[in-house]
Amino acid sequence: MILELKERIIDVLNLEELTPEDIDAEAPLFGEGLGLDSIDALELIVLMEKYYGIRLATASEAKPIFRNLATMAAYIAEHRTK
Amino acid sequence: MIRVLSTNITSPLGMTTEENLLAVRDGRSALLRNERPWGLPFDVCASLFSQEQEHALLQESADAREPFTRFESMVLHSVRDALSHTDIDVSDSRVLLILSTTKGNIELLDGKEPVGDGVFPGNTASRIALALGITTKPLVVCNACISGVAAQVQALDLLDSGAYDYAVVVGADCQGAFIVSGFNCLKALSEDPCRPFDMERTGLNLGEAAATMVFASDRVPGNGGMWHLKRGCVRNDAFHITNPSPKGEGCFRALEYVTDGISAESLATIGAHGTATMYNDQMESVAIERAGLSDVPLSALKGYFGHTMGAAGLVETVLTMESVAQGWIPGVAGYAESGVSGRINASPDLRPTDKKSFIKIMSGFGGSNGALLYTMGEADSVAMHGNGTYPVGDMPVARHTVRITSETAEVDGTSIPLSCNGKDMLTELYRTSSSDYPRFYRMDVLSRLAFVAFELLRKAMGEGTLSGCDAMLFNRSSSILSDRKHQGTISVPGEFFPGPATFVYTLPNVMLGEVAMRHDMKGATSLIILPEKDSTLMSQMVYAAMLKSSCPDGMVAGWIDCPDENEFEAEISIYKHNHNNNGRIDT
Numbered sequence: 001m002i003l004e005l006k007e008r009i010i011d012v013l014n015l016e017e018l019t020p021e022d023i024d025a026e027a028p029l030f031g032e033g034l035g036l037d038s039i040d041a042l043e044l045i046v047l048m049e050k051y052y053g054i055r056l057a058t059a060s061e062a063k064p065i066f067r068n069l070a071t072m073a074a075y076i077a078e079h080r081t082k
Numbered sequence: 083m084i085r086v087l088s089t090n091i092t093s094p095l096g097m098t099t100e101e102n103l104l105a106v107r108d109g110r111s112a113l114l115r116n117e118r119p120w121g122l123p124f125d126v127c128a129s130l131f132s133q134e135q136e137h138a139l140l141q142e143s144a145d146a147r148e149p150f151t152r153f154e155s156m157v158l159h160s161v162r163d164a165l166s167h168t169d170i171d172v173s174d175s176r177v178l179l180i181l182s183t184t185k186g187n188i189e190l191l192d193g194k195e196p197v198g199d200g201v202f203p204g205n206t207a208s209r210i211a212l213a214l215g216i217t218t219k220p221l222v223v224c225n226a227c228i229s230g231v232a233a234q235v236q237a238l239d240l241l242d243s244g245a246y247d248y249a250v251v252v253g254a255d256c257q258g259a260f261i262v263s264g265f266n267c268l269k270a271l272s273e274d275p276c277r278p279f280d281m282e283r284t285g286l287n288l289g290e291a292a293a294t295m296v297f298a299s300d301r302v303p304g305n306g307g308m309w310h311l312k313r314g315c316v317r318n319d320a321f322h323i324t325n326p327s328p329k330g331e332g333c334f335r336a337l338e339y340v341t342d343g344i345s346a347e348s349l350a351t352i353g354a355h356g357t358a359t360m361y362n363d364q365m366e367s368v369a370i371e372r373a374g375l376s377d378v379p380l381s382a383l384k385g386y387f388g389h390t391m392g393a394a395g396l397v398e399t400v401l402t403m404e405s406v407a408q409g410w411i412p413g414v415a416g417y418a419e420s421g422v423s424g425r426i427n428a429s430p431d432l433r434p435t436d437k438k439s440f441i442k443i444m445s446g447f448g449g450s451n452g453a454l455l456y457t458m459g460e461a462d463s464v465a466m467h468g469n470g471t472y473p474v475g476d477m478p479v480a481r482h483t484v485r486i487t488s489e490t491a492e493v494d495g496t497s498i499p500l501s502c503n504g505k506d507m508l509t510e511l512y513r514t515s516s517s518d519y520p521r522f523y524r525m526d527v528l529s530r531l532a533f534v535a536f537e538l539l540r541k542a543m544g545e546g547t548l549s550g551c552d553a554m555l556f557n558r559s560s561s562i563l564s565d566r567k568h569q570g571t572i573s574v575p576g577e578f579f580p581g582p583a584t585f586v587y588t589l590p591n592v593m594l595g596e597v598a599m600r601h602d603m604k605g606a607t608s609l610i611i612l613p614e615k616d617s618t619l620m621s622q623m624v625y626a627a628m629l630k631s632s633c634p635d636g637m638v639a640g641w642i643d644c645p646d647e648n649e650f651e652a653e654i655s656i657y658k659h660n661h662n663n664n665g666r667i668d669t
Contacts, residue, residue, distance in 0.1 A: 012581070013524065013583075014523050014524050014583075015520075015523065015524075016523045017520055017523055037322070037325075038324070038325060039268075039323075039324055039582050039583050039586060040583070042267060042268060042269060042582035043581055043582055043583050045269075046267060046579055046580070046581055046582065049579070050579045058269060059269055
């Protein structure tokens with residue numbers, strides 16, 4: 001699941017210069033770590049719906065879920081509808 | 083300085099300036115909830131033309147030779163109504179047409195290959211010019227939300243430079259699945275009528291409209307006009323491509339420029355952008371307080387018209403101007419209690435005024451901010467910059483030039499060896515020229531092309547930086563690659579997943595936001611779309627802008643066009659002032 005998520009994030013965010021091994025599942029996705037920004041957060045909201053059928057209404061609702069890859073994977077495992 | 087001869091607003095609230103003014107005075111809003119419009123999977127609160135209004139506009143513009151689109155028909159109605167109150171001969175070579183739009187005829191993008199010519203905004207402008215009998219080459223100002231204000235600045239600069247005597251400036255945008263799906267995936271839309279600057283605001287509403295302002299240069303005597311556009315400018319935040327600077331940096335500096343030497347007490351109102359998004363209104367309040375304008379009555383019109391995008395700068399300028407002329411300031415529809423940290427003077431109620439000047443501001447994607455100062459009455463002592471034309475032999479000169487095609491790259495005439503072509507070549511150029519900016523990989527191909535061209539130009543300058551420069555870019559293909567990509571994400575039923583990053587790049591001026599961030603360029607940034615590359619017109623515009631520039635290091639200007647991933651062209655130069663112009667010393 002973590003690997004699949006890494007590959008999808010690299011794909012949707014055009015992180016062409018990274019490989020899945022470069023991403024630490026426990027490192028923060030935003031600010032430090034991967035250094036993603038607010039548009040990326042919205043892009044991840046689309047990813048959640050497109051691949052896992054999870055709808056997040058607002059960016060603030062998504063904030064704790066998108067803390068790092070591990071929190072994201074745990075949330076998907078629990079809530080996915082596809 | 084230029085003066086306003088005539089105006090029109092065409093919106094769901096009315097087909098003339100007077101009808102719109104009356105509607106706003108009476109507190110009527112055009113914002114309505116629409117159930118799943120254009121087959122979208124959600125409801126949309128927006129200001130849209132009714133079927134009857136749309137039919138009437140299409141009927142009016144109908145031409146036996148070729149039909150006009152929705153977009154073109156509202157533009158034609160607006161311009162024709164405005165021109166009917168003037169005696170200008172529009173076929174004269176001293177008359178210019180400026181179209182302000184973000185997406186023009188985007189609804190013609192239907193997934194078919196090749197993309198029809200009608201989609202390209204420069205071609206749309208040419209069709210409109212032809213229908214109106216305007217014979218000079220038109221230009222399209224495409225600077226996201228601030229387009230309508232930037233188009234007025236363009237008219238001011240070009241008329242002051244002496245290049246034209248009259249400018250017909252028209253702004254318009256139609257709403258449809260393309261734009262609405264994009265703003266929805268950005269989580270920017272409010273389900274209810276928007277509430278600018280209010281504690282309870284939750285986002286913006288989109289709207290459709292066209293609006294026209296006909297300007298005359300003050301060099302041209304006679305033919306009326308009591309409002310003067312005295313100053314106008316654009317300033318970039320150099321902060322982020324979508325989020326405004328939290329300190330309102332660009333907006334503040336634009337306000338500082340237009341209010342220099344003007345007392346806050348002399349201003350009837352400051353016409354805010356007031357989209358009712360969290361970030362925008364907060365940023366504007368900070369900029370207004372920093373500029374010492376907290377006590378000036380604030381107006382914001384999105385609660386009546388929605389955000390009419392390319393039309394907004396013109397709709398809101400005209401409405402503000404005409405209301406102030408009648409002695410009142412519109413109430414801020416949707417506002418009850420301040421929800422911003424900067425101190426502002428807003429009210430939901432109409433307020434009287436006896437003052438004769440106002441300021442209009444706008445901010446938008448690509449980091450751009452614009453401000454205008456209008457004053458009613460006789461021309462006075464606010465100085466015009468220079469004598470309007472560069473003395474012969476003193477034209478700004480290109481100091482360095484970068485040329486890139488899909489197969490070649492050269493700096494000041496020297497070729498760079500390359501091992502591949504097309505999109506991959508841009509990555510190769512990025513790796514060999516800078517390679518310390520991973521954001522490069524996130525950009526669309528148009529922005530990558532601009533980014534690499536600016537990197538090479540900066541390197542050609544040796545020790546110098548671009549931070550003290552303005553930038554003016556031109557193209558033909560707008561953001562067609564990202565447009566097609568976005569359209570592809572909304573066309574297939576059941577596969578409706580528009581992406582925010584792709585949508586952001588459907589605003590072609592975002593490439594200027596990218597390079598402004600990279601090089602900390604906080605001056606003016608503008609994107610102009612033309613029907614075709616036209617070096618004479620481009621030089622004329624660069625020189626006109628440089629006459630007004632307050633950037634000490636000149637301007638980066640040129641052509642950045644990307645019709646296809648593997649077929650593109652960039653040619654940009656850095657221009658320096660070559661003379662001493664009104665105290666602004668050059669190198």
